Each structure stands twice: as C-alpha cells, then as structure tokens.
Amino acid sequence: METFNDSMRIDRRTALKWVLAASAALQLPATALAQDTAKSVTGYGKDPNLLKVYQIGELWPLTLSEQQRATATVLSDLIIPADDESPAASKVGVVDFIDEWISAPYPNNQQDKPVVVQGLAWLDQEAQRRFKNNFSALMEKERVAICDDISAAKPAAQFEQAAKFFARYRALTAGGYYTTPVGMKDLRYVGNVAMTKFDGPPPEVLKKLGLL
Amino acid sequence: MPLIDTAGLQKEYDVIVVGSGAAGGQTAYTLTLDGAKVLMLEAGRNYVPEIETPMFHTPDQAPLRATSTLDKEFGFYDATVDGGWQIPGEPYSSASTDADRTFWWWRARMLGGRTNHWGRISLRNGPYDFKPKTRDGLGFDWPISYDDVAPYYDKVEMLVGIYGDNHGLENTPDSPAGCLLPPPKPRAGEALIQKHAKKTGVPVIAVHRAVLTQQLDFKRNAALLHPNNPRAQQIVADSMRSRAPCFWATDCGRGCSIKANYQSTTVHLPPAMATGNLDILPNAMVREVEMGKNGRATGVVFIDKTTGKEERAKGRIIVLAASACESVRILLNSKSAQFPQGLANSSGKVGKYLMDTVGASVTGQIPMLEDLPPHNEDGAGGMHVYAPWWLYKEQMAGKLDFARGYHIEIGAGRDMPSFGSTAGLANHVGGYGKKFKQDMRRYYGSFVSLVCRGEMIPNEDSYCDIDPQKKDQYGIPTLRFHWKWSEHEQRQALHSHKAFTEIIQNMGGRVTGKQDLLPGGYIIHEVGGAIMGADPKSSVVNQWGQSWDVKNLFLTDGAPFPSNADKNPTLTIMALAWRSADYMLAAMKRKEL
Structure with missing residues (x-):
C-alpha cells in the first residue's frame, strides 16, 4: 500500500522490486549485479518529452484482438460499473490502458502480459463450459457467478490461477480508472489546482478527527 | 553569461567547478558573485525547469499512467533526465551478490543534477552531529563545530527559502529570526x-523544506547575504523576485516551473549567470584532474559527449562537486607518478567510509x-x-x-x-x-x-574503488561498491x-x-568517500574541503562528510560549499591560490 505525499518515495520501493526482477531475469554474472539493465529495454527512453500528451498505442504496438477487448471491456465494467456518481471503467479508456500496459516492453509489463492474455482466454473457456457462450455474451448473473468464484477471499483450488488473474486485472483496472480526471473526482480528490493559500483541513474535518 | 560549447572555452579560469547540483551550484554562486571567473562542467544536458516541468499533467496523459519504469524509475513525471539507478553505457558494479551488501547509485545527467527532483527536506545538523565520536566513541568527529557552520546555514536558508519553525529541541537547531519562512x-x-x-x-x-510559502524578502535578504556588494545585491534581489511562492499544487519531485522550490537551476545558477562570470559547459563528462610539475592541479580532462572527443580546460583552482561517488571516481582515475593510487590519496582514504541513510x-x-x-x-x-x-x-x-x-x-x-x-x-x-x-x-x-x-556510522566495509574490469562508454573506468x-x-x-x-x-x-x-544508496543520501579531518594521515581534505595533498584542489559535495547525521545532507552540503568558496576567495585575494 502506498500512501506517501512524496511520490518519490513511493516509486523508490516499486523501482527496487523491478530492478531486482530485471537483474534476475538477465542472469547477470556475479560480479555485475547492478549494471546496465537499462540497455535491455526499448521503451520511451531516459529523456522523454514530459509535456506531451501521449496517445495509447503510439509508443509500442498493442496486443489485444477484438474478441479479447470485448471480454476485457465486460470484465473491467463488472469491476467498476457505472453508478450514480461516475461512469463504468471502459468509458474512460481503461481497456485501452490495459492493452497499453501489457504491450509495454518493461519487465513488469511483460510479466503481466501472459497473466492478462491467458486470464481473458480462461474467462471465455469457463463461460463456454458453464453457459455455452463467450464471456462477453453472457447474462449479468452468469458473469457474476464466474466472478464470484474467482474473487472470493479464499478461492476453491480449481480457481486459484484464475483468482490471481482477477486480482491483478482488478488492480490494473483501478489503477487505470482512478488516475483519470473522472476517477479522481470519484475518489473526491479535489486538488491539482493552483490556490493562493493553504489553510489546512476545514473545521468539519478537524472536528471529526477530534482535533478541534 | 553564456551556456557554451567546447569551442567557447576561455583559455583559463579562476575556478573550474565539476558538477551543477547543490554543491556545484552553491560554489559557483558564491564565487561568481564575488567576481571570480568560473567554468562549470556538467556531464548531462542543459535543463530549463521553467519550460520543461509537467506541472498539472495528470497520469492519464503519460505512458502507463505515469508509473515507474526502468526508464523513469521514480515515475514518468519525475524531473530526472538521463538518470536513475541505471544509466545506459555508464555501469557500476557491486562487489557482493548478496542483496544486503549491494549499493544503489542514483545519478541525474542534467543541469542542476539531483536538485531538480529531491524531496527538499532541509534540516540543519545539530551540535552533536559534528562531534559524534566525542559523544559515543564511534566514527569520526568533524574538524569543525556547529558554530562554524551556523552562519552558513543562516545564509543558505535566506537564499534558497526554507519553511519551518523553531521548537528548541535537543540537537535540532533553531534558526535565527528572519531565516525561515512560515510553515x-x-x-x-x-x-x-x-x-x-x-x-x-x-x-x-x-519540517524544514526548501519551498517558498511566501515570496522571499528580496531586498533585506540580498543586503544581508552580500554586504558591501551592491551589484551582487541587485542581481540576487532580482533573482529572488522572479520566484513565485508555492501555489499549493503539484508534487515537488516534478520540479517547479514557477521556481517556488529550490533547484540549483532556478536558484543558484541564474544569479551566478547574471554576473557574467560563469561559463556553463553541459555534456562534459570529466575523466580526471591534471597535475602540473609544481604539485598543483592545472585543469581537467573531459569527454565532450557531443563529439566524443577528449578535451581540456584550465583553472587556478579545481573544485569537484560531482556528487560524493562521482568525485571519488574522478580522484581515483587521476593517477600520476606522484599519486599512483589516485589523486589526493596519500592517506589511502579516497573512496573509504561511504555512508547512506537508514x-x-x-x-x-x-x-x-x-x-x-x-x-x-x-x-x-x-x-x-x-x-x-x-x-x-x-x-x-x-x-x-x-x-x-x-x-x-x-x-x-x-x-x-x-x-x-x-x-x-x-x-x-x-x-x-x-x-x-x-x-x-x-x-x-x-x-x-x-x-x-x-544515521549510519561509517565503517571499514562500506567503500568504493575502481572496478579493474570495466569502463563506461567514454572509456572511463567505473566504480565498484562494497557495502555492509x-x-x-x-x-x-x-x-x-x-x-x-x-x-x-x-x-x-x-x-x-x-x-x-x-539497501545502501537507496535513500540517495550518499556521503563520505573523501572525508575531512584534522590529520592528513587519516583524512582526504581539511575543514575547507581542501585536499591535504594538492592545495588548489577542493571537494564541496558530500564526499568530505565524516559522518552522516539523520538530517538530510543537502542543506549541509550547501552551507559547507558556501564556506569553502569563501575560503577560496580569501586565498585568491591573498595570492595563495
């Protein structure tokens, strides 16, 4: 769980995990533990334009087929459906984001790719097995029956693999959704605007916390 | 002041400063405002926060929702350019494969170095922190006390703008009235x-952080910082006036286009440039310090990254402010008949006592x-x-x-x-x-x-040396780290x-x-490697950051720290760099240097 104000420290920990993973993947010789893993990756590079607004698919080719996208759309929208306050996940580009994510050349993205691709295939297979149709063509209660099995706190043994996929897919969906202006508003994040002063929390907040 | 290329180099400078971060920025600032002609060499590219900072960008505008990747390890919008834990073509190694004994080295190849993205936490070392060995028998005392450094803490706080408060707590110094901005x-x-x-x-x-919660009192501060120097006062006041106070949005790690927080590129370098006394040469990767026959350093050898060619610059004084480990690397790679184990290393202590923060x-x-x-x-x-x-x-x-x-x-x-x-x-x-x-x-x-x-206590097992096997893409031998x-x-x-x-x-x-x-290095507070002391046999530099062996060679980054208090090192680096630069100016006036 990452909750620092200073995003620098958040990413330090994440980065450690990834750099260690990358080093392990490359099987570096013993004398060269910490060197030059960056060379093995062709992403956006060490000096990308930070001001540009990037479009999904412009940096590396995407992965998902139409059918995979259909399944992904339905699953994302089951995880984050529309409600009175905000639209469903797919309406703010979450499926595009997940496609971008699993298509990226970085080690952790490459690690997620088979998880997502195989997980989406499993959903269709399972839908066929139980209901003789693709996941995206199922009725709501049929989809829910499958998702309940793979989102249980302790899934049955035959769903363990699918449950891992579901948890990761839910994290990607949430990370994709709540980092958009729509998703931020949904969490009641009201910052990222210039202000002339900072007065600290309003009285009703301090009161609730026993600080007034 | 010009940003120059190699063709624009002057024949000789009063001072060559290697590095443009907190140490290089402060050193160049102090020297140029007092009239010294300075060349600053930066290994990375020029960088302009005013036009390059993604201030209000949201994650969905970036690749991969702006999260960390191997290319941008602190996230897409982190200010670091051409840097991180790994830089292609610029390797380093760990002597041990044991994860607990590795050292991670964060570098930024850009004007302003790591000051562009740092956390801005600006705590003063306290009196105990300069005399730790006296207190508990471990590590080393500094050859200076809190009272020697306090006036420079005051100056740096007034120059860069630090919010905070005074609480009178043990070994947590108060600042005099007029130094801090309201928290x-x-x-x-x-x-x-x-x-x-x-x-x-x-x-x-x-906490104390280098962020303007209100505009600096530019007239008053400039007058206090540069008494009897009306031109410096004018330049510094103008620079301070151009900085807007914080507008209470956006993460400081992105840098700050309105110059509300401290970056060398927005606070130290603009007034230094305005004096006309500073040349900045980016893309200049320094390999070694050159020595003359009289036992004095004469200049530096660097690789011009735009051409790949080896070039030279000459100066009366050479200042290494390239970050603790990079400065150590330059010393160890500057071998000569007089200094077969690396420049300024008659003590054998160059590279030793590397420290980070727990x-x-x-x-x-x-x-x-x-x-x-x-x-x-x-x-x-x-x-x-x-x-x-x-x-x-x-x-x-x-x-x-x-x-x-x-x-x-x-x-x-x-x-x-x-x-x-x-x-x-x-x-x-x-x-x-x-x-x-x-x-x-x-x-x-x-x-x-x-x-x-x-705080980490310096130990014999934590140091860096030159890896006998490896060179970077410029042909410069690289560092190998030992850690415990x-x-x-x-x-x-x-x-x-x-x-x-x-x-x-x-x-x-x-x-x-x-x-x-x-792991070591992970907090990016690495200091030590060329520690200061009172004895040339057991230290690399004196209290001024001046090499015992080579009188016109100084280190003003974290390398001279003989201890690493829990207080984040940047403010102390700046205070000591100012103090060193004052010493250089006085020595030049006395014609000693």
Missing part, C-alpha cells in the same frame, strides 16, 4: 499523527481517516510535519541497543491518486462492482506512512518499526505493511 499547517492525517504520537513520546513538529517504514490504515469530507490536501508538494530524533538522553544513558538516531518522515493525506496508490488500494479493499467503488471512496486517503531516516550495514543500523530500523507500530495503534489503526532496512 504550512499540517494536513488532517499529519495533525492526527501529531496528536497521537505524543502518547509514544514523539514530538511532531513543522531507510525503513511502516504503513497503516486508520479508520478515523475514512470517508473524510473532501478537501484539498496537496499542500506544499511534500510533507509539512516530521518528528526529529527524540531519544538522545535514553541513548546516552545506554538504554538503547544502537548508537545513533533517526527522524520520522510522515506521509498522510489525500494525494493525487496515482497508479501505485489506487492499484494498491484495490488489492486492499477486494471484491468488485458497486461495493468496490464505494469501498475505494471510503478508504482513499485513510492510510499513513511513518518512515525512518536514520552494522548492527547499529539494523537495530535502529527495528526500533523504528516498533515505535511506528505503536503510533499507528495509538490512532486506532492497523499496520498494513512494513519495509525493512533498504
């Missing part, structure tokens, strides 16, 4: 921690912080309060099983949702559907982090876990995660 009020979670940490005996007070943390979920009424907690783009080390007396009385202290950095607030924070929150809340959305709203902003930043934490650091991290757990429980919260002691 921002605590955020909700910060105030809650402030209240409940008291039960554990932990004082939570305003880093560990505990995260907790606080039910009281759930479902708070929405309010804007962006604040000053970093923390507002922290806790200084609070157990000096217990430590002296032998009641603790480790010798040195740590401070607590506090993370709490309704930050801009990031990929990492919301994906992590999703794992925490579980489930899916409308209930999932409600739970995300409920729990967002209800987590706090308590982070240990502790002692029991003092390991026990300190464990102590912090216990204290943090207690504070989280005081608030009615539940611990959700713990970070054990991180």
Whole structure:
C-alpha cells in the first residue's frame, strides 16, 4: 500500500522490486549485479518529452484482438460499473490502458502480459463450459457467478490461477480508472489546482478527527 | 553569461567547478558573485525547469499512467533526465551478490543534477552531529563545530527559502529570526499523527523544506547575504523576485516551473549567470584532474559527449562537486607518478567510509481517516510535519541497543491518486462492482506512512574503488561498491518499526505493511568517500574541503562528510560549499591560490 505525499518515495520501493526482477531475469554474472539493465529495454527512453500528451498505442504496438477487448471491456465494467456518481471503467479508456500496459516492453509489463492474455482466454473457456457462450455474451448473473468464484477471499483450488488473474486485472483496472480526471473526482480528490493559500483541513474535518 | 560549447572555452579560469547540483551550484554562486571567473562542467544536458516541468499533467496523459519504469524509475513525471539507478553505457558494479551488501547509485545527467527532483527536506545538523565520536566513541568527529557552520546555514536558508519553525529541541537547531519562512499547517492525517504520537513520546513538529510559502524578502535578504556588494545585491534581489511562492499544487519531485522550490537551476545558477562570470559547459563528462610539475592541479580532462572527443580546460583552482561517488571516481582515475593510487590519496582514504541513510517504514490504515469530507490536501508538494530524533538522553544513558538516531518522515493525506496508490488500494479493499467503488471512496486517503531516516556510522566495509574490469562508454573506468550495514543500523530500523507500530495503534489503526532496512544508496543520501579531518594521515581534505595533498584542489559535495547525521545532507552540503568558496576567495585575494 502506498500512501506517501512524496511520490518519490513511493516509486523508490516499486523501482527496487523491478530492478531486482530485471537483474534476475538477465542472469547477470556475479560480479555485475547492478549494471546496465537499462540497455535491455526499448521503451520511451531516459529523456522523454514530459509535456506531451501521449496517445495509447503510439509508443509500442498493442496486443489485444477484438474478441479479447470485448471480454476485457465486460470484465473491467463488472469491476467498476457505472453508478450514480461516475461512469463504468471502459468509458474512460481503461481497456485501452490495459492493452497499453501489457504491450509495454518493461519487465513488469511483460510479466503481466501472459497473466492478462491467458486470464481473458480462461474467462471465455469457463463461460463456454458453464453457459455455452463467450464471456462477453453472457447474462449479468452468469458473469457474476464466474466472478464470484474467482474473487472470493479464499478461492476453491480449481480457481486459484484464475483468482490471481482477477486480482491483478482488478488492480490494473483501478489503477487505470482512478488516475483519470473522472476517477479522481470519484475518489473526491479535489486538488491539482493552483490556490493562493493553504489553510489546512476545514473545521468539519478537524472536528471529526477530534482535533478541534 | 553564456551556456557554451567546447569551442567557447576561455583559455583559463579562476575556478573550474565539476558538477551543477547543490554543491556545484552553491560554489559557483558564491564565487561568481564575488567576481571570480568560473567554468562549470556538467556531464548531462542543459535543463530549463521553467519550460520543461509537467506541472498539472495528470497520469492519464503519460505512458502507463505515469508509473515507474526502468526508464523513469521514480515515475514518468519525475524531473530526472538521463538518470536513475541505471544509466545506459555508464555501469557500476557491486562487489557482493548478496542483496544486503549491494549499493544503489542514483545519478541525474542534467543541469542542476539531483536538485531538480529531491524531496527538499532541509534540516540543519545539530551540535552533536559534528562531534559524534566525542559523544559515543564511534566514527569520526568533524574538524569543525556547529558554530562554524551556523552562519552558513543562516545564509543558505535566506537564499534558497526554507519553511519551518523553531521548537528548541535537543540537537535540532533553531534558526535565527528572519531565516525561515512560515510553515504550512499540517494536513488532517499529519495533525492526527501529531496528536497521537505524543502518547509514544514523539514530538511532531513543522519540517524544514526548501519551498517558498511566501515570496522571499528580496531586498533585506540580498543586503544581508552580500554586504558591501551592491551589484551582487541587485542581481540576487532580482533573482529572488522572479520566484513565485508555492501555489499549493503539484508534487515537488516534478520540479517547479514557477521556481517556488529550490533547484540549483532556478536558484543558484541564474544569479551566478547574471554576473557574467560563469561559463556553463553541459555534456562534459570529466575523466580526471591534471597535475602540473609544481604539485598543483592545472585543469581537467573531459569527454565532450557531443563529439566524443577528449578535451581540456584550465583553472587556478579545481573544485569537484560531482556528487560524493562521482568525485571519488574522478580522484581515483587521476593517477600520476606522484599519486599512483589516485589523486589526493596519500592517506589511502579516497573512496573509504561511504555512508547512506537508514531507510525503513511502516504503513497503516486508520479508520478515523475514512470517508473524510473532501478537501484539498496537496499542500506544499511534500510533507509539512516530521518528528526529529527524540531519544538522545535514553541513548546516552545506554538504554538503547544502537548508537545513533533517526527522524520520522510522515506521509498522510489525500494525494493525487496515482497508479501505485489506487492499484494498491484495490488489492486492499477486494471484491468488485458497486461495493468496490464505494469501498475505494471510503478508504482513499485513510492510510499513513511513518518512515525512518536514520544515521549510519561509517565503517571499514562500506567503500568504493575502481572496478579493474570495466569502463563506461567514454572509456572511463567505473566504480565498484562494497557495502555492509552494522548492527547499529539494523537495530535502529527495528526500533523504528516498533515505535511506528505503536503510533499507528495509538490512532486506532492497523499496520498494513512494513519495509525493512533498504539497501545502501537507496535513500540517495550518499556521503563520505573523501572525508575531512584534522590529520592528513587519516583524512582526504581539511575543514575547507581542501585536499591535504594538492592545495588548489577542493571537494564541496558530500564526499568530505565524516559522518552522516539523520538530517538530510543537502542543506549541509550547501552551507559547507558556501564556506569553502569563501575560503577560496580569501586565498585568491591573498595570492595563495
């Protein structure tokens, strides 16, 4: 769980995990533990334009087929459906984001790719097995029956693999959704605007916390 | 002042400064405002925060929702250019494959170096921190005391602008009136921690950070900083006036286009440039310091990265301010008949006593912080309060099983949702559907982090040397790191876990995660490697950062630190760089240098 104000420290920990993973993947010789893993990756590079607004698919080719996208759309929208306050996940580009994510050349993205691709295939297979149709063509209660099995706190043994996929897919969906202006508003994040002063929390907040 | 290329080099400079970060920036500032002609060499590209900083960009405008990748390890919008834990073509190595004994080296190849993205935490070392060996018998004393450095802390605070407050706590120095800017009020979670940490005996007070909470008093400060120098006063006042105060949005790690926080590129370099006394040559990768027959340094050899050619620059004084490890690397690679084991290394101590900061943390979920009424907690783009080390007396009385202290950095607030924070929150809340959305709203902003930043004692097993096998893409031999934490650091991290757990429980919260002691270098507070001392046999430089062996060679970065207090090193680097530069100016006036 990452909750620092200073995003620098958040990413330090994440980065450690990834750099260690990358080093392990490359099987570096013993004398060269910490060197030059960056060379093995062709992403956006060490000096990308930070001001540009990037479009999904412009940096590396995407992965998902139409059918995979259909399944992904339905699953994302089951995880984050529309409600009175905000639209469903797919309406703010979450499926595009997940496609971008699993298509990226970085080690952790490459690690997620088979998880997502195989997980989406499993959903269709399972839908066929139980209901003789693709996941995206199922009725709501049929989809829910499958998702309940793979989102249980302790899934049955035959769903363990699918449950891992579901948890990761839910994290990607949430990370994709709540980092958009729509998703931020949904969490009641009201910052990222210039202000002339900072007065600290309003009285009703301090009161609730026993600080007034 | 021109930003130059190699063809634009003057024949000789008064001073060559290698590096453009906190140390190089402060050194060049002090020298040029007093009239010295300075050449600054920077290994990276020119960088202009005013036009390159993604101030209000949201994660969905970046690749991969702006999260960390191997290319941008602190996230897409982090200010670091051409840097990180790994730089293609510029390797380093660890002598051990044991993860606990590796050292991680963060570099930034850009004008302003790491000052562009740092946390802006600006704590003064206290009196104990300069005499640690006297206090507990471990490590080394500095050849200077707090009183020697205090006037320079005052100056740096007035120049760069630091918010904070005075609390009169032990070994946590107050600043004289007129040095600090008013601190921002605590955020909700910060105030809650402030209240409940008291039960554990932990004082939570305003942190000191290099962010303008109001405009600097440019006339007054410039006059105090540069008495009897009206031109310097005018230049510095103009530069201060061009900086806007914080507008309470955007993370400082992105840099700051309105110049509200300190970056060398927005605070030190513009006035230095305005004097007309500074040439800055970017893309100049320094390989070695050259020596003359008289035992003096004559200049530096560098690779012009734009052409790949070896070039030279000449100066009366050479200052290495390239960051502790990079400066050590330059010394060790400057071999000659006189200095077969590296320049300025008659003591054999170059590279030795490398230190970082102890880093560990505990995260907790606080039910009281759930479902708070929405309010804007962006604040000053970093923390507002922290806790200084609070157990000096217990430590002296032998009641603790480790010798040195740590401070607590506090993370709490309704930050801009990031990929990492919301994906992590999703794992925490579980489930899916409308209930999932409600739970995300409920729990967002209800987590706090308590982070240990502790003092490491220098030891014989933590150092760097030249890797006999490797060269970088410029043909320059690279560093190899050796690292070992002692029991003092390991026990300190464990102590912090216990204290943090207690504070989280005081608030009615539940611990959700713990970070054990991180590897060396991970906090990016590396100092030492060319320590200062009173004895040429056991130290590399004197109290002025001046080499014992080569009188016109100085180090003004973190390399001369003989200890690494829990206080983040940048403010002390700047104060000592100013002090060193004053010494150089006086010595030049006396014609000694």
